[in-house]
Amino acid sequence: MKVSVELTLSPLQDNFEAPVIDFIKKLRDSGLTILENPLSTQVFGDYDKVMELLHSEIKESFENLDHVVLTMKMVKSDRSEYEPHF
Numbered sequence: 001m002k003v004s005v006e007l008t009l010s011p012l013q014d015n016f017e018a019p020v021i022d023f024i025k026k027l028r029d030s031g032l033t034i035l036e037n038p039l040s041t042q043v044f045g046d047y048d049k050v051m052e053l054l055h056s057e058i059k060e061s062f063e064n065l066d067h068v069v070l071t072m073k074m075v076k077s078d079r080s081e082y083e084p085h086f
Contacts, residue, residue: 002078003050005043012067019065026057033080044080 011019024041027034030053032045043050058070 001047001076002045003047004075004077004079005050005054006040006073007043007054008040008071009061010069010071011065012069013065019061019068023057023061026060027053033078035080042080044078 009020009023010016024034024036027041027043030043030049032043032049032053035042035044043053054072061070062068
């Protein structure tokens with residue numbers, strides 16, 4: 001089963017850029033399809049592979065940061081080829 005996941009990692013600290021960049025780089029290294037925009041990062045792929053990646057990377061981020069918010073939206077389909085029609 002294919003899924004699309006939108007993530008926004010928000011460390012609640014002054015030096016927030018480094019943890020976000022590290023998180024995104026680890027997602028990129030996964031071999032899954034990753035798309036980024038200024039507000040979020042999208043991950044596309046097989047459900048089990050995506051969830052395995054998210055489990056480990058979210059856990060690591062939460063262990064390394066004192067205060068952090070992660071927002072996530074998930075769709076059951078691969079939306080990586082989506083283009084608006086307007």
